[in-house]
Amino acid sequence: MKLKIGIxxxxxxxxxxxxxxxxxxxxxxxxxxxxxxxxxxxxxxxGNYMKWxxxxxxxxxxxxxxxxxxxxxxxxxxxxYGLDFVMPVLDAELPLYLKYQKELEKNGIKTFLPTLExxxxxxxxxxxEVAKNxxxxxxxxxxxxxxxxxxxxVEKLGLPVMVxxxxxxxYRAYTVQEAVSFFNKIVAEWGYPVILQQVVSGEEMNVxxxxxxxxxxxxxxxxxxxxxxxxxxxWTGITIKNDNLLNSAKxxxxxxxxxxxxxxxxxxxxxxxxxxxxxxxPRFPAWSYFSTGxxxxxxxxxxxxxxxxxxxxxxxxxxxxxYIRYTxxxxxxxxxFQKLITLxxx
Amino acid sequence: MNRLHQLAINDEGFIFDPLTGENFTVNxxxxxxxNRLKEGKKEEEILQELIDEFNVSREVAERDLIDxxxxxxxxxxx
Numbered sequence: 001m002k003l004k005i006g007i008x009x010x011x012x013x014x015x016x017x018x019x020x021x022x023x024x025x026x027x028x029x030x031x032x033x034x035x036x037x038x039x040x041x042x043x044x045x046x047g048n049y050m051k052w053x054x055x056x057x058x059x060x061x062x063x064x065x066x067x068x069x070x071x072x073x074x075x076x077x078x079x080x081y082g083l084d085f086v087m088p089v090l091d092a093e094l095p096l097y098l099k100y101q102k103e104l105e106k107n108g109i110k111t112f113l114p115t116l117e118x119x120x121x122x123x124x125x126x127x128x129e130v131a132k133n134x135x136x137x138x139x140x141x142x143x144x145x146x147x148x149x150x151x152x153x154v155e156k157l158g159l160p161v162m163v164x165x166x167x168x169x170x171y172r173a174y175t176v177q178e179a180v181s182f183f184n185k186i187v188a189e190w191g192y193p194v195i196l197q198q199v200v201s202g203e204e205m206n207v208x209x210x211x212x213x214x215x216x217x218x219x220x221x222x223x224x225x226x227x228x229x230x231x232x233x234x235w236t237g238i239t240i241k242n243d244n245l246l247n248s249a250k251x252x253x254x255x256x257x258x259x260x261x262x263x264x265x266x267x268x269x270x271x272x273x274x275x276x277x278x279x280x281x282p283r284f285p286a287w288s289y290f291s292t293g294x295x296x297x298x299x300x301x302x303x304x305x306x307x308x309x310x311x312x313x314x315x316x317x318x319x320x321x322x323y324i325r326y327t328x329x330x331x332x333x334x335x336x337f338q339k340l341i342t343l344x345x346x
Numbered sequence: 347m348n349r350l351h352q353l354a355i356n357d358e359g360f361i362f363d364p365l366t367g368e369n370f371t372v373n374x375x376x377x378x379x380x381n382r383l384k385e386g387k388k389e390e391e392i393l394q395e396l397i398d399e400f401n402v403s404r405e406v407a408e409r410d411l412i413d414x415x416x417x418x419x420x421x422x423x424x
Contacts, residue, residue: 203366224367240367241352270366271422319364320354 004082005303006037006074006109009089009286010047010054015231018089020046021289022299023053026087028292029300032309037083043340049332056081059344063093071100078109085110085306087299089261089283091167094119112213112306113260114282121256122280124166124195131277134251136244136266138277139198150183151176153196162197165190170232172199200276202269205240207249208288210298212305213259219298219314220249221291223323234287237323239294242268244275252280261288261298290323349423350383363423370421375400379414383424389415 005026009017023036038047038057048057058077061069077083086109088097097104098119101111113119121130124141131138139162142153154161154176163182164170168190173179179196186194209220222245227236249264263281268274284299291298296314304311339346354362359377361370372380378399382392389411396407418424 205367226367238367241364242366268366320362 003032003034003084004037005034006039006083006086008039008093010038010040011045012047015233016286018284018286018288022087022089022284024289025292025297025299029297032300043337048340049336057346059340063096067096074109083109085303110306112302114258118256118258119282122282127277133255134248136248136275136277139200141195141197143193143195145193154179157196157198160199162199164195164197200267202267205245205266205268207264208285208291209249210261210302211253211258213257215254215257217250217253218301219296221296221317222246235325239319239321241319248275294318294321376414
């Protein structure tokens with residue numbers, strides 16, 4: 001089966017999108033022998049030039065613009081090159097794909113995504129309920145929209161406190177003044193509301209996994225970040241075996257019948273035997289190739305499930321494997337760039 | 347929580363805890379003690395083996411052993 005699989009987020013930059021890792025994973029499943037179609041939003045996205053991973057690239061209109069234009073672009077790709085499946089990996093495009101997943105399928109483009117209801121579970125005000133339903137906890141938090149609410153929330157939660165944007169950015173404030181300054185910073189960049197969250201003790205540990213939509217796991221691993229960049233992105237990590245954490249992810253899949261990839265960000269407090277759910281990302285994280293590297297190819301299993309191909313059952317993985325991200329560079333002619341600029345494809 | 351039994355320990359004294367992702371390094375004496383703890387030996391047995399192996403007085407061996415055990419407790423390894 002020669003599938004043509006579209007993958008977004010091929011911006012392998014200092015704040016990397018998840019696309020290249022997902023593409024690598026799918027390429028490594030030789031039985032799929034898939035061709036990867038890079039779905040990019042800028043000619044400069046490095047994935048457009050990584051021919052050994054991305055076979056063909058297209059520039060897409062932004063998903064925030066007219067939805068028909070976006071869908072028509074996908075249909076154009078399907079007609080002219082082939083596009084059997086799309087794996088969207090960016091937060092900003094997920095609502096569009098969720099809304100139109102049935103329409104895309106009718107037009108010959110499969111996806112493997114959660115329902116809109118499931119997608120809403122990732123909202124910060126749902127975390128407490130989700131955590132409770134999967135047997136873990138969540139730090140207390142307050143949504144604030146003004147200076148007054150901020151001060152009241154700090155009084156309630158105590159210091160230090162985490163000051164977070166709804167989608168991006170999180171700072172630890174030790175004083176009210178610091179909290180105000182971070183609040184202003186987030187509002188200036190991302191707008192309202194801002195979330196204040198209790199600081200809990202423990203170590204951050206994350207799970208990448210996927211559910212098949214019927215309560216079963218398509219693979220999962222747990223990791224700890226050992227070294228992060230100034231933007232908070234993993235640069236070195238290690239696989240861990242924490243049964244409580246992995247069981248929480250399994251319960252998440254079972255309880256909610258989650259379909260597709262997701263990441264759970266948790267704080268694990270071993271001293272008090274508690275796990276706090278910090279965030280649910282309804283997509284692959286940028287480090288998802290880590291799971292493939294330790295023998296758990298979640299991305300290819302998603303594709304297999306979507307096309308009713310035999311799904312691989314992953315029961316175990318080794319702890320103590322290191323993930324190393326590194327920078328590299330290469331040189332290409334200007335032709336690819338020219339084609340992307342003038343034709344929107346290469 | 348007793349994390350001792352799940353630790354991966356190599357001959358050079360590098361210790362990896364698969365539950366937390368933490369790693370530690372210990373010297374030869376530490377490695378000697380931790381391996382015997384994993385074998386389920388009691389403090390008194392380990393103390394005697396330390397005296398025999400390293401040819402030190404009971405006082406020195408006891409002090410080192412207690413120090414090391416306290417350290418392991420502080421990291422919640424035992």
